[in-house]
Amino acid sequence: KPLALPGAHVVVTGGSSGIGKCIAIECYKQGAFITLVARNEDKLLQAKKEIEKHSINDKQVVLCISVDVSQDYSQVENVIKQAQEKLGPVDMLVNCAGMSLSGKFEDLEVSTFERLMSVNYLGSVYPSRAVISTMKERRVGRIVFVSSQAGQLGLFGFTAYSSSKFAIRGLAEALQMEVKPYNVYVTVAYPPDTDTPGFAEENKTKPLETRLISETVSVCKPEQVAKQIVKDAIQGNFNSSIGSDGYMLSSLTCGMAPVTSITEGLQQVVTMGLFRTIALFYLGSFDSIVRRCMMQRAKSEIADKTA
Numbered sequence: 001k002p003l004a005l006p007g008a009h010v011v012v013t014g015g016s017s018g019i020g021k022c023i024a025i026e027c028y029k030q031g032a033f034i035t036l037v038a039r040n041e042d043k044l045l046q047a048k049k050e051i052e053k054h055s056i057n058d059k060q061v062v063l064c065i066s067v068d069v070s071q072d073y074s075q076v077e078n079v080i081k082q083a084q085e086k087l088g089p090v091d092m093l094v095n096c097a098g099m100s101l102s103g104k105f106e107d108l109e110v111s112t113f114e115r116l117m118s119v120n121y122l123g124s125v126y127p128s129r130a131v132i133s134t135m136k137e138r139r140v141g142r143i144v145f146v147s148s149q150a151g152q153l154g155l156f157g158f159t160a161y162s163s164s165k166f167a168i169r170g171l172a173e174a175l176q177m178e179v180k181p182y183n184v185y186v187t188v189a190y191p192p193d194t195d196t197p198g199f200a201e202e203n204k205t206k207p208l209e210t211r212l213i214s215e216t217v218s219v220c221k222p223e224q225v226a227k228q229i230v231k232d233a234i235q236g237n238f239n240s241s242i243g244s245d246g247y248m249l250s251s252l253t254c255g256m257a258p259v260t261s262i263t264e265g266l267q268q269v270v271t272m273g274l275f276r277t278i279a280l281f282y283l284g285s286f287d288s289i290v291r292r293c294m295m296q297r298a299k300s301e302i303a304d305k306t307a
């Protein structure tokens with residue numbers, strides 16, 4: 001039942017940087033053929049070179065295709081066609097292209113909501129829509145969505161980002177119910193803060209509150225996150241999370257998500273009350289961070305006026 005990666009064709013959107021690049025490396029190390037999809041061609045070529053260092057046989061190929069996954073469905077469909085002509089049908093699609101912008105609700109441009117929804121949500125719909133028919137016909141396939149811990153709870157500063165990552169969960173649940181009889185398995189990953197170029201970029205404009213709340217959970221290495229995601233995708237696990245906080249969050253927010261094993265279901269049933277209790281303390285501490293920051297700002301404003 002686990003997907004065999006040797007010789008498999010894995011498409012990774014956002015594969016030129018950060019978590020996506022590490023996922024590509026992880027799959028390549030296990031013998032897969034890779035298609036990297038992202039916009040910037042220099043970054044794609046750079047990543048290709050880096051990935052090729054990890055080859056385990058001389059047949060392996062890394063193909064690069066430049067496209068914006070969020071703009072035009074027919075373009076994305078074409079890219080998938082091209083990739084399939086060169087490397088055969090897609091066995092695994094990893095939707096990792098995405099971005100984060102944070103700020104208070106009233107400070108975020110309305111266009112930011114549109115942008116994040118189109119990159120993070122539609123940018124996952126289009127490639128998935130383009131590979132699904134072939135996967136169903138072949139009765140083989142894995143589709144991975146990269147959400148975020150911020151797709152499991154709403155956080156200060158993430159009104160635009162969290163909603164785009166929650167949307168992915170709804171898509172994944174509905175899709176999994178449709179494709180399970182065809183032996184196609186969907187995985188949703190919920191990484192914590194991870195040390196990537198995208199994370200460094202995001203931190204330049206992150207509100208203090210968002211930073212303090214996020215620091216509840218420590219920053220992960222992209223290699224570690226990638227390893228877990230690839231492992232869960234191969235196994236066909238619906239949920240992919242990391243660390244004890246990741247485990248608690250996934251268990252707590254399982255809702256009506258499909259269950260992968262009896263053990264997983266039993267663990268959810270048994271831990272639910274305990275994790276909700278722990279969560280109440282976290283929520284209390286988040287509220288107090290927000291209140292403290294508000295009072296601090298008010299104080300410094302008064303100090304500015306009197307100075």
Ligand SMILES: NC(=O)C1=CN([C@@H]2O[C@H](COP(=O)(O)OP(=O)(O)OC[C@H]3O[C@@H](n4cnc5c(N)ncnc54)[C@H](OP(=O)(O)O)[C@@H]3O)[C@@H](O)[C@H]2O)C=CC1
Pocket residue numbers: 013014015016017018019020037038039040041043067068069070096097098099100119120123146147148149190191192193194195196197198199
């Ligand atoms: N790092 C973190 O803390 C966390 C990240 N995540 C999620 O993981 C994913 C990867 O994040 P991370 O590795 O940090 O990101 P990076 O910014 O390091 O990499 C993003 C990748 O996506 C590509 N990309 C971005 N927009 C588009 C687009 N419109 N069309 C095609 N490709 C695109 C980029 O290439 P190019 O710009 O050339 O197109 C790049 O390859 C994102 O979905 C993010 O939300 C989730 C939780 C935590």
Ligand SMILES: CCCCCCCCCCCCCCCC(=O)[C@@H](N)CO
Pocket residue numbers: 099100147148149150155191192193194198199202213214216217245248249252275276278279282
């Ligand atoms: C039982 C309950 C346990 C509760 C634990 C709560 C932890 C909350 C911290 C949330 C951190 C959000 C990280 C978002 C990362 C991200 O997506 C951006 N970095 C994107 O770049």
